[in-house]
Amino acid sequence: MTIIQADHIMLNDPAHTRVAHAPEYAHGSAFIHGTYVDLDNAAIPMSDLGFTQADACYDVVSVSKGYLFRLEDHLERFESACRKFQLTNPYSKAETVEILENLIKQAGTKEAYVWWAVTRGFMPDGNDRINPQAYENRFYAFVVPYVFISDDEQRSRGIDVLVSKLFIRIPPKAVDPTAKNFHWMDLKLSLFEAQKAQKEWSVLCDADGYLTEAPGSNIFLIKDGVLFTPDSGCLEGITRKTTLELAKEIGLPLHVERVHVEQLLNADEAFLTSTAGGVMPINSVDDRVLGGKAGPGALTTQLHNLYWTKRWDGWLGTAVDFDTPATV
Numbered sequence: 463m464t465i466i467q468a469d470h471i472m473l474n475d476p477a478h479t480r481v482a483h484a485p486e487y488a489h490g491s492a493f494i495h496g497t498y499v500d501l502d503n504a505a506i507p508m509s510d511l512g513f514t515q516a517d518a519c520y521d522v523v524s525v526s527k528g529y530l531f532r533l534e535d536h537l538e539r540f541e542s543a544c545r546k547f548q549l550t551n552p553y554s555k556a557e558t559v560e561i562l563e564n565l566i567k568q569a570g571t572k573e574a575y576v577w578w579a580v581t582r583g584f585m586p587d588g589n590d591r592i593n594p595q596a597y598e599n600r601f602y603a604f605v606v607p608y609v610f611i612s613d614d615e616q617r618s619r620g621i622d623v624l625v626s627k628l629f630i631r632i633p634p635k636a637v638d639p640t641a642k643n644f645h646w647m648d649l650k651l652s653l654f655e656a657q658k659a660q661k662e663w664s665v666l667c668d669a670d671g672y673l674t675e676a677p678g679s680n681i682f683l684i685k686d687g688v689l690f691t692p693d694s695g696c697l698e699g700i701t702r703k704t705t706l707e708l709a710k711e712i713g714l715p716l717h718v719e720r721v722h723v724e725q726l727l728n729a730d731e732a733f734l735t736s737t738a739g740g741v742m743p744i745n746s747v748d749d750r751v752l753g754g755k756a757g758p759g760a761l762t763t764q765l766h767n768l769y770w771t772k773r774w775d776g777w778l779g780t781a782v783d784f785d786t787p788a789t790v
């Protein structure tokens with residue numbers, strides 16, 4: 463079995479190609495605290511605390527073949543992140559869905575990356591900064607054509623990753639990683655560290671050497687036919703949840719528990735999962751080619767292909783009705 467060339471299909475198959483849209487939405491569409499704009503004209507006020515203090519939570523759902531994937535799961539995770547950070551979405555769930563669908567329709571993207579956030583907003587009058595009720599939280603969203611973290615070529619040969627030596631993932635008692643947040647500096651600097659080591663992506667551990675997650679993605683490994691992924695220190699990724707379901711479907715035993723970095727180095731197969739890329743096979747970790755053989759492992763390939771084929775069949779999808787105009 464070979465890796466499905468999902469990127470190629472999404473760009474070229476008529477069932478996936480972009481539908482007609484106004485030229486100003488070529489790069490995407492956005493919603494800025496109540497106003498729809500094209501992406502090129504979307505701007506955040508500088509003193510919004512989301513910008514100055516990373517005081518926000520967000521979520522990302524993808525669209526493929528015109529289906530939003532697991533929309534309800536993303537909305538629930540977002541609501542939960544708002545609660546954890548004492549933020550309030552000014553829009554109801556139904557209104558949030560309407561905004562997101564309007565943006566997708568404006569951009570005409572059957573393959574889309576759909577991002578939204580609630581920020582704390584501005585510092586309240588009287589500098590009442592210790593009272594969460596004193597802030598007017600703000601909602602922002604944008605939609606752009608879908609982009610893979612790793613393209614067809616990379617997923618076909620597997621990516622080469624580095625376990626960061628310089629950074630650990632920010633500890634859960636500092637920022638709760640189960641609430642999708644703007645604290646990306648550890649992740650971002652570990653990517654630059656990976657580039658310096660001539661690797662393509664990074665993976666971060668906690669202070670005790672247990673795996674947490676990778677920039678924008680969760681980490682999985684397979685050893686002796688058993689699938690392992692960390693149970694804590696990471697975002698509960700929707701692609702992670704999907705992968706656990708797919709693994710069950712193909713009869714893979716699952717271990718969701720603390721996973722030491724040594725287990726990754728000695729794994730037969732490994733992969734990352736993300737809304738921005740699905741299942742992304744790993745070829746090597748710190749120069750060690752997993753399973754002693756270059757390329758994606760057989761089980762990883764199976765999970766990768768199942769992920770996309772099921773999605774394109776509409777599995778857990780919400781169809782975007784491109785025939786009905788946006789209600790903007």
Ligand SMILES: Cc1ncc(COP(=O)(O)O)c(C=O)c1O
Nearest residue numbers: 678679680697699700701736737
């Ligand atoms: C830090 C982090 N971990 C994991 C993930 C993967 O989550 P999901 O599968 O829901 O995209 C993301 C997604 O952006 C992320 O930012």
